Amino acid sequence: MADTSVPAPPSTVSRPVSEALLNEKWDRCISNMLIKSTLGLGFGVVFSVLLFRRRAFPAFIGLGFGAGRAYEECNWSLKQASQELKRKA
Numbered sequence: 001m002a003d004t005s006v007p008a009p010p011s012t013v014s015r016p017v018s019e020a021l022l023n024e025k026w027d028r029c030i031s032n033m034l035i036k037s038t039l040g041l042g043f044g045v046v047f048s049v050l051l052f053r054r055r056a057f058p059a060f061i062g063l064g065f066g067a068g069r070a071y072e073e074c075n076w077s078l079k080q081a082s083q084e085l086k087r088k089a
Helices: 017-051 057-089
Strands: none
Touching: 017 057
16 A cells, blocks of 8 residues: 555644734733723722722722723733834834
8 A cells, every 4th residue: 555644734723923912912901801890890899888888889980990991001002012013014
């Protein structure tokens, strides 16, 4: 019999640098949003219990501040990545 050797397919899919960079940035943005929103909500709940007689608005304000901060950091990060890719091209 004839020995026909077929090369094995690569185990990892190689992606373009820009796609890998974008995936990394989005992963960081989502995790940052979850962490900062949770911390803001936690601080809001603590202030609500200690200072505002268990009202809900401090918790929502804390959640908003955390989400807003994460959004701004994500926006800055994606703009920086875009500028870096334009410089390389």
